[in-house]
Amino acid sequence: MPHHTPVRPHPRASMPPPPRPPVAAPAPAAPCPIRVAPSRRRIPAVPRAVSVAASHAHDAAFLRRAADVADRSAGLTCPHPNFGCVIARPEPGGPEARVVGEGFLYAQGTRCAELLAAEEAGERARGATAYLNLEPGDCYGDSTAVSSLVQAGITRVVVGLRHPLKHLRGKAIQSLRSEGIQVDVVGEDLQSKLFKEALTSCLIVNAPLLYRAAFRVPFSVLKYAMTADGKIAASSGHASWVSGRASRGRVFELRGRSDAVIVGGNTVRRDDPRLTARHVKGHVPVRIVMSQTCNLPEEANLWNVHEAYTIVATQRGARRDFQKKLAMKGVEVVEFDMLNPRDVMSYCYDRGYLSVLWECGGTLSAAAISARVIHKVYAFCAPKIIGGVTAPTPVGDLGMNQMTQAIDLIDVSYEQIDRDMLMSGFIQPIPDLSPVIPSADEIPSVDPEVSPYETNIISFYKTWDTFGAFSNFSPHPIDMPDEKGDCLTWPTVEHYYQAHKFVGVDNPQANDIVQEIKQARSPEEAARIGRTRQREFPELIRPDWESMKIDVMYRALKCKFSTYAHLTEMLLSTAGSVLVESSPHDLFWGGGREGEGLNYLGRLLMQLRSEILGTV
C-alpha cells in the first residue's frame, strides 16, 4: 500500500497574508478565453432540486473561478505551480450557491491557497465544497493544504487536474478521501462536457508546470511583432516601433509571467533592449542573451544588473576576456559546448524555470522552433507596411519549401489590441498527463526500475520538487535570537539568511535593509532584495560575511529542523544518502552543473542529520 502522509496540523501562520486582491482580479495578461468574474459574484441561480447537469454546471463555474483565482500571482512573483481554491456553499434556504472563501498561492514558500480560502470562509466552510484547479502539492511533509480543508469541515472537493509531478500525483486526493471527504476529479468522477471550458482554464493556468513535467524544459513562448507585410524591422534593422503602446503593454505582462526572456546576439547589437516588465513592483524576469561569438557591445542596457539579472549563454571559450568584463559588471556567463536552444532550455529547466519568453529575431526563433522547444506563439500584427527585401522576418529558415509543410497553430485565439491584431496559438498542445503518469494509488510501492543499490544521491532544489522542504524557500518560520538576545520570528530561512548579510553593521541604512528583507512577502522577494542591495551597497555588507555565512545558515537550519518534527523525520529518512542542492549556478551552496559546486547547503543538512543521529 502506498504510504500516505498523515494529516498534520499546518505550521504556524508563516507569512502575513498578501493584501486582499482587488475585487475584480487584474485582467489576465494572456489573451486566454477565461475572464475573471468580479469577486463575490453570485453564480447563476440553480434550483435546489437540481439535475445532475445543473449541478455539473455549478461545479464547472466554480472550478473556472478557481483557475481564475490561481492566476492572480501572475506578474507579482516568479512563475510557480498555480493553485487557486474557491469554497462555495448553497445559501441557507435559497437556491443559489455562494463563494464564502477563496485564496491563491502568492509565491513559493507562502501560505497555500486552501489555507487562505479556509481562513476566509471560517465557519461557513463547514459542509461546503472546495474547488481546486490543481491537486494540492503538499511537498513539505506537513500536508498543510489537506489539513486546512479537513479542519475547515469541507465535505466535498472538486479537482480540475491531478498534480503532474510524480512524487505528488494522487497523494493529496488520497489523503482527502482517507479523511472521508468526497473528492471528484474532472475527467474521472466528473465526465460531463460541461467541464470542457473549466478544464481548459485549469490547463492554461498551469500550462508551464504541465510542459515542464512532460518535456523537462520550461514552457516556451515565442513572441514577435510584425508589420502587415511580415517584417519585424526595417531592412536597416530599425524596429521601434512595429506594434503599438497597448500591445507592448501586453508584452510587459507576458514578461512578468516569465522566469526568463531570451534574445539573440543580433537583437542585442541592433536594439540594445532592456527586456524588463516595466511594472513598478513585482516579478522581473532574468534576461538571457544567446550569442555563439560573444561578440557583444561593451556597454548595453542588459549589463545594468540593478534593473534585472542578466545571463549570457555563449560557446565555450568565446572571448574569455570579454566574458570577464561581463562578470565584473555582475552579468552571469554560462558556457555551452555547442550553444543551441535545446541545451539552453535544459539548463533553464535545471534552474527551476517554468516559463520562458523568446523575444529573439528570426534567426534564433527558427533554431528554437526546429529544436522543438517552442510551445506557443504570440504574433502581434500591426496594420503597417514597411517593405524591404532584406527586412528581417519573424522566423528564419526552417528547411521547409512546400506550404503543406507549414506548422499549424492549434487552439488559436484572436484579439484586437488597439490597431494591432494578436494571434496566439500552440505549436504543441498542452500535454494531458492523466494517462502518462499513474497517480499515487496506482504507483507500485517500489519503483521496479530503481534497484535498491541505485546511487544514493538525493537532489533537492525547488520547493515543489521532491524534498522541497529542504529548500530555504520552504514556508517554515524560525524563531531566532537577535544580537540583543531577543527572539524574532523570521518567515523562512531565506529571509533570515539574506537579512544577516546586513546585521551588525553600524549604519541605519543597513538596519532598514534588514527590516525590508524581514517584511518581504515571500522568500523569493527576500532573496531578490538581499541580492540587489548587496550589489547596490556592498559597503553595507557585514565585513565578516564571507567567513560567517556558513554559520548563519547552519544556525537557521538547526532551528528549522528542530522546530518542525516532521522535517527532522524527513531529514532522517535520507540517512545514508548524499544530499545535493541541485542548483546549476550557485556553486557555493549548490552542486553546480557538473558537480563542481561546493554544495554547502547539502553538506550542512547532512551535518545536521549526523548530529541528530548522534553520529558526528
Ligand SMILES: NC(=O)C1=CN([C@@H]2O[C@H](COP(=O)(O)OP(=O)(O)OC[C@H]3O[C@@H](n4cnc5c(N)ncnc54)[C@H](OP(=O)(O)O)[C@@H]3O)[C@@H](O)[C@H]2O)C=CC1
Ligand atoms: N519586432 C519584433 O518583435 C522583434 C524584432 N527584432 C529585430 O530582429 C532583428 C534581429 O533578428 P536576427 O538577426 O534574426 O537576430 P536574433 O535575435 O535571432 O539573433 C541571432 C543571433 O543569435 C545568436 N545565436 C545563438 N545561438 C544560436 C543558434 N543556435 N542559432 C542561431 N543563432 C544563435 C547568434 O548570435 P551571435 O552572432 O552573437 O553569435 C546569432 O547571430 C533586429 O533588427 C531586431 O530589431 C528582434 C526581436 C523581436
Ligand SMILES: Nc1c(N[C@@H]2O[C@H](COP(=O)(O)O)[C@@H](O)[C@H]2O)[nH]c(=O)[nH]c1=O
Ligand atoms: N520592435 C518591437 C519589439 N521588439 C522586441 O522588444 C525588444 C525591446 O524591448 P524593450 O527594450 O524592453 O522595450 C527588442 O529587443 C525586441 O526583442 N517588440 C514588440 O512587442 N513590439 C515591437 O514593435
